[in-house]
Amino acid sequence: MGLTGYLLLAAALFSLGVFGVVTRRNAIGVLASVELMANAVNLNLVAFSRHHAGPTGQVFALFSIALTVAEVVVGLALVLLLFRAKGDVRIELASELKD
């Protein structure tokens, strides 16, 4: 397999993630979709690392994995916060909050 296959697959996963972020109204679902996007990018990075035959892309992906985990921890804490305050985990990303 060549680079193109991996790039296309990563782009497909990334698009699916974007789709999920835009359509989902469940905060946990949105967070999972963001994870999907991050995973797609990591696949890109590793494929590019193989293409350039150097470790840089893999190191980048390693950092990206660590960052995503940190992000998920804070994000789920915020989900809990919302749940305690409101009683559900619904979120409207596309609109401003109204009084």
Add this chain to the structure above:
Amino acid sequence: MNLLFGLSPFLAVGVGALLLMLAEAFGKPNVAPGVETTDAGAGRAGELALGAAVILVIGAVLSVAVWVAGPESLPELTQVAPHLVIDKFTLFFSFTLCVGGALAALLAGGYLPEHGIDRSEFFPLLLLSTVGAMALSAAGDLLTLFVALETMSLGVYSLIGLRRGSPRAAEAALKYFLLGSFAAAIMLFGLALLYGATGHTDLAGIGAAVRSIGSPGSTVSAGKILISLVLVLVGLAFKVSAVPFHQWTPDAYEGAPTPAATYMAVAVKSAAFAVLLRVLLVGFGDERLASWGAGWPPALAVLAVLSMTVANLVAGRQESVKRMLAYSSIAHAGYALVGVVAAMRSPEAVSAVAFYLLAYTVSTAGAFGALILCGSRGAEAVSYEDLAGVGKRHPAAALAFSLFLFSLAGLPPTAGFFGKLYVFRTAIDSGLYTLAILGLVNSVIGAYYYLRVMVYLYMREPAPGAPRAVTMRSGFVATALVAAAIFVLLLGMAPGFTLDMASGAALTAR
């Protein structure tokens, strides 16, 4: 040794954050008798705020010290390059960031106990987030850039999540987080493509690879570079909250504790502009990309015009002063973007933007601080009506508020006036007449809603029988306001010195 000295602003803030955490964990709770708590940090917001402010001031002083010593005379600093590029550009921004952080910490020292958000975690988070912001302004490599961006952002997400109980605030915090990580993922995609297209992660190497496009033997694909440019711009436009990536801003500012909103408005924006300038000028500095016909300047110009116009039009219709200040921060992002566009032609524009952001930092922090002073005991001053009559009840707060609003509106003799003057002048020097004129028109529109606050402060009386917020007295907030006022007046009356420093910053950004 020289290496340590060169990195001292970063180390001071980072180590200070850890010390503050230890102090918070092992210090004795200092609460009034009768209040029972297991929280070791309860009641100690004052001490921790003072500690955090002192650490950040040390960071600012060290930035100046390294500046005076001259980063170019410290050859050891190349050891950390390109991950951290310690040049005058970085040092100017790290000074701005430390000042903004210190003002936010002082405001928090007064605000948190007054509003029952006695969360001592606030200060370590603030400091660590500032470390991220400083590293972001120094980032010369995609790896550092992304790690620093996330460090700063995660700190801010946590800060605004500290107010609990209000569904609106929690929803705003979560929304900001989700949109922020969405934007970060989009930007990461752009960074990955950039690495894939060029094989480099350092901005200088990327810049060289981009320049080689079209020359024989170059394997760099122009399509990938363009797509990654768009994706990176989207991510950073979100961070500086430029229209149309601004939707989260008013909600997040309104829901956040006011000092956290202050920090978001000043530090996050300044750091994002620093990295925007460096990425565009070093990574995408190729003449073909940095020209009016193609590349990033027209895209940024559209963002700038949209940000100024939309924010100014919407800000005037807000009923909440905090939301008005949020839209004002969006409008200021637009003015600063005018400077970034001008940076494609004149290196002076970089210094104009740097100066502008310093002026904006002290004015905005001051305005938020004055707003804090106008409310107390769990009741924030929210609407314009809450401000009615403050000029009589609390003349000092009203005077300070007016000064900072003058500066935000860009009236002389304040810092904001010279900030706008330099940005628009460099725009005219670069031949961007339309952009400069649109900026001027918008400044005039913007003055309307700043002056409206002053009308309420001085010329309106609270409606009879309306609940009247007791104005707050706090040494911390007062100190922050005095410090910010000194900066505003100093930059407004004698801008030469700071501008010389800023113009030193410009030359090394390339």
Add this chain to the structure above:
Amino acid sequence: MTPGGYFFGVCAVVAVLGALATISARNPIRGAMGLLATIVGIAGMYVQLSAQFLAAIQLIVYAGAVVVLFVFVIMLLGPDAHGADGGKRPGSWARWIAAPLVSVLLLGGAVLLARVSTPQRFRAAPPGHGTIEAVGGDVFGRALVPFELSTALLIVAAVGAIAIARSRATKPSERPASVGATRRLFGGAIHPRDARTVDDEVAR
């Protein structure tokens, strides 16, 4: 088709199906399992890209930590973690137009990009590519500064998450004994329902 091609195909199908489940499942647990499938599929591709170390990290960190964290929170929230994705609201048609548009645009851009990008086949991987030695040498050598910076990131995440998820602390003796483990863990009611019972007990 080569065996490598088949392997890629299997991993790709698993990853895409998992992604579809993640973004469409009404039940959040199914969504988390979909994410798990995607992660495993991508880990398989890492192996094929001779990034063995990252494949292991991917499984340990993503499957072992992230997905478990998701499942943990979904379990904490109970049945209220569901829903929200169902009911139609005014204005929701806009997203159903916008979302496919964005996705198709992205995918179309990627396809165009794939057409123009020149190299189709990987060169032979250099010896040691993707081993712990190669990655570790880079992390602790060239990338030392971001590595150090990531400590600040992890501290921020840990402190921030604790600060957000913990509610106002009370003395242990004041806590009713009947409150479950979740409350003891986070020092506050997870569910509004629990908060009510706690207040009732205090009132009693």
